[in-house]
Amino acid sequence: MRTGTSSPKASISHPYLTSHLCRSSGKPSQIYRMALSTNMAASLVLFSLLLLHFTQAEELMSIDGAPSPSPQAQPIDCGIACEGRCGLSKRPNLCKRSCGSCCKRCKCVPPGTSGNYEACPCYANLTTRKNARKCP
Structure with a gap:
């Protein structure tokens, strides 16, 4: 001031x-x-x-509040996907059977003949009663 x-x-x-x-x-x-x-x-x-x-x-979101299906949610042909996954297996029939049940539950199969579980986490998380991996 x-x-x-x-x-x-x-x-x-x-x-x-x-x-x-x-x-x-x-x-x-x-x-x-x-x-x-x-x-x-x-x-x-x-x-x-x-x-x-x-x-x-x-x-x-859809009208009822549930998330709408993603654009990748196309139906998968489990038979063809599991044939590719089990192509080099020592026991191809057993591999295709377990792969088919995993594919029906998860609606996906990881690419390649082994590994790549990060592409389909549901497939990787399925286990048997003895906590062994169910899906090949």
Whole structure:
């Protein structure tokens, strides 16, 4: 606060008000108006991203609230998939039988003749009564 001056400009003593108000008219300065418009633009961007997120989530849900099937949920031919999986097996009939039951449950068979269980986690998680892997 200035002492000894009697001008009307010195009557505003609060630092926040002096930085954001024009000293001549007492109205918000251009900097203050730009900050408001920047905040408004940022709010609009965040709101539009939120709206986009909700519309995409709604598209993934069906009318009854259950997730809709993914585009990859096409029926698999378990016979052909298991023939490829069990092609190099020492016991192909046993392999095809267990692969077929796993395929019917999981609706997928990992690619290749062995391994690749990350492609079909359900197939990898099925076990026998003795906790051995059920699916070849």
